[in-house]
Every structure is written in structure tokens, then in C-alpha cells.
Amino acid sequence: MLNNFDQEVIERVRIDCAGALDRFHALLWRTTRYYLEPYAEFAESGYSFVLRQNPFPTEAIHAGPYQMRKRKEDEPEPDEPSNRYRIGHPLAQRILAKCCQLETPVTEVQFDLSGSGKKIAALAGLAGKSGWLQCTRLSLAGLDEEDTFLFAGFRDDGCKLEGEQCRRLIDLSGHAGERLLFQPPELLTSEIAARRREHAAIVEHWNAGTFDKEMEKLDRWGDDQRVSLKTALTDLDESIKASKREARLAPTLPEKLEIEKRRRQLESKRDEAWRAYDEAARAVDTKKDALLDEIAARLKQSESLHDLFTIRWHLQ
Numbered sequence: 001m002l003n004n005f006d007q008e009v010i011e012r013v014r015i016d017c018a019g020a021l022d023r024f025h026a027l028l029w030r031t032t033r034y035y036l037e038p039y040a041e042f043a044e045s046g047y048s049f050v051l052r053q054n055p056f057p058t059e060a061i062h063a064g065p066y067q068m069r070k071r072k073e074d075e076p077e078p079d080e081p082s083n084r085y086r087i088g089h090p091l092a093q094r095i096l097a098k099c100c101q102l103e104t105p106v107t108e109v110q111f112d113l114s115g116s117g118k119k120i121a122a123l124a125g126l127a128g129k130s131g132w133l134q135c136t137r138l139s140l141a142g143l144d145e146e147d148t149f150l151f152a153g154f155r156d157d158g159c160k161l162e163g164e165q166c167r168r169l170i171d172l173s174g175h176a177g178e179r180l181l182f183q184p185p186e187l188l189t190s191e192i193a194a195r196r197r198e199h200a201a202i203v204e205h206w207n208a209g210t211f212d213k214e215m216e217k218l219d220r221w222g223d224d225q226r227v228s229l230k231t232a233l234t235d236l237d238e239s240i241k242a243s244k245r246e247a248r249l250a251p252t253l254p255e256k257l258e259i260e261k262r263r264r265q266l267e268s269k270r271d272e273a274w275r276a277y278d279e280a281a282r283a284v285d286t287k288k289d290a291l292l293d294e295i296a297a298r299l300k301q302s303e304s305l306h307d308l309f310t311i312r313w314h315l316q
Contacts, residue, residue, distance in 0.1 A: 021047065021068070021069070023171060024087070025068060025087070026171075027171070028092060028096075029047060031095060031096065031099055032049075032085075032092065032095055033049075034099075035055070035095045035098065036049065036051070036095070038053075039052060039053045039054075039055045040052060040053075046067070047067070047069050048066060048067045048068065048082065049065075049066050050064065050065050050066070051063045051064060055094075056094045059090055059091075060090070061090055061091050061094075064082075064083065065082040065083065066082060066083045066084075066085040066091075067082040067083070067084060067085060068085045068086070100306075100308060104308065104309035104310075105179045105180075106180045106183075106184055106310045106311070106312070107176050107177060107178070107179055107180060107311055108176070108177035108178060108180060108311070108312045108313075108314070109175065109176050109311045109313050109314070110174055110175045110313075110314045110316065111169060111172040111173070111313060111315050111316070112172060112173055112174065112175075112316060113126075113127055113172055113315055113316065114127070114316055116172055116173065118172075120168050120171070120172075122162070122164045122165045122168045123165060123172075123315065126155070126165065126169070126315045127315055127316070129155050129156070129314075129315055130155070130156050130313060130314045130315070131153060131154050131155040131161070131312070131313055132153065132154050132184055132185060132187075132310070132312055132313070133151070133152070133153040133161070133166060133169065133170075133310070133311050133313050134151070134152045134184065134188040134191075134192060134307065134309070134310040134311075135149055135150070135151055135166075135170075135307075135308045135309055135310075136149070136150045136152075136192050136195075136305050136306065136307050137149055137150075137305070138150055138196060138199060138304075138305055139303065139305075140203070140302070140303050141301060141302050141303070141304075144298065144301070146203075148199060149308070150196060150199065150305075151163055151166035151195065152166075152187075152189075152192045152195060153165065153166040153169070153191075153313075154187055154188070154191070158187075160191070169315070172315075180312060184310050184312070192305075196305070207295065207299075211291070211295050214291050215288065215291065218284055218287050218288055222280065222281070222284035225277075225280040229273060229276055229277040229280060230277075232273050233273050236266055236270040236273060240263055240267060240270065243259055243260075244263065246259050247259040247260055247263065
């Protein structure tokens, strides 16, 4: 399943109201059609289907019509209200999770670029060539949970595929051939390990940047608190000094007593301001300690690798 960040990013990607799906939703649609074939009837156009049977009985998933794209204003109202099908829908999430668990033996796959009607610049130099491709899911668990996909791809001449080439290659329709009985090259394993190290470096850099930003925010907050309280303390000190001078110049004892009472009140306020100053400093230290504990927990998070598929590809 996708993490929250991935879901939010994909949800923000536009589905064209004219009918075209963006790349993410096109992949979701193809995956949905594959998995729900025994359970649903799909329309030839419009990216809609009718779910006849819930494939996940333990989940509260409604049968009936589903629509991926939004209905256009000039389209007639459907006879039955449709469920909005999107990446965050429980049905989509369960389908994606199940497909990630399917057995995927090493297989030969023929991808069709020439007949796709697409012009994909990243694949232009791969037409007519063959090679290997592996996709592995890296799962991080701890303070945060994250799933990411690592790709490793090579041509038969040993040239490495770029990440974009790997991703765009599996965007294409393909035909799976026979299961391969021989082992894929060790280059794939080495490349996945390299991609894992790169991702770990990115996560570490992001965590370090987040830590620095949070510490800077705490420091600024603490400085603002200290400046504000110091200003109040300075004002109170000046008022106390002024009351002392006023008391010395007062002509009568009752006036001196009245001024002295006001001065004592000011001194009490100053003492309270000092206590507030100390409490603010302790609050900053407490928040810094909590942030340090949070970062330490992130550093202890566990990770696991799960190979999703390995294929021998041919691009025509």
C-alpha cells in the first residue's frame, strides 16, 4: 500500500475531465481491470465499471457502479449514483496490496512501443532492444512508515537503464511469455542494493534537514520568548527604580507608604516575570529533548525488501 505522502501526491494529480487519465490513474485503472475481471463489468469507455461482487468480504466495500473520472457538466446524470473510484478508495487500496503479493515468476515480456501510439522520449533509444528489469519494494517501519519502489534495469549490452526508462517501460502494454527457468544476472541485485543506499542517503538528508529546521524554529521561538520577557523585566525594573525615587521625594509618611505598596506590587510582578522566563527556557529545552528522541527513534527504524517482479524485457 502507498504511504500517506504518496496518496496525497497522487490525489493532487489531475484527471482530465475530457476523459484522459494521467499516468498514475492509468496504471491504477489497468491494475483494477486485471484484478476485478471476475468480479466486475467494465465499460468500453468512460473509465467506469459495475462491481457485481465484493472481492474482499471482510471490507465494507459497496457493490454497484464506480466512476474514476469526474462527470462533465454536460453529461447526463447516471441512473444510479456512482462511487468515486480513486487511489485512496478502500477497494483500490486492497487491490494494490493484493497485487503486490501476487506470485511473479521470472518471465519474458514483450512491450509494444510502436503500436502504443505514444511518443516516449525516455524509451526512444531502447526500441528493438532487450534486457532485464527488476522492481523491489522497500518498506521502512518505525516512527514513520514508508513504502518506495526501487528499479534496476539493464540492456543486454550491459548499459544501465535510467530510473525514468524503467518506469516508462512498464507503462506500456505488454505480452507475457513463458516462465524462465534460468536465474537473472547478478547485476540486478547489485543495482537494487545501490538504489537502496541512494534512498537511505536521501532519507538521512531529509531527516537531517528536518531536524535543523525544527531546531531553528525552537531557537527562534525561545529567542522571541526571551526578548518579550526581557522587555517586560526591563520595564518593571525601570518602574521600580522610579517608585524608589518617588518615595524618597514624597513629603509625608502616608504618601511614602502608598508608594512603597505600589513598588512591592511591581517587585511581585517582576518575580513572576522571572519565573515565566525560566519556565519558557525549560519549555524550549523540553521540546528540544522531545525532538532529539524523535530523531533517535527514526534512526532505529527497521526496513525490509520485497522483490515484486523480475522480467526479461523486449521492446518493439
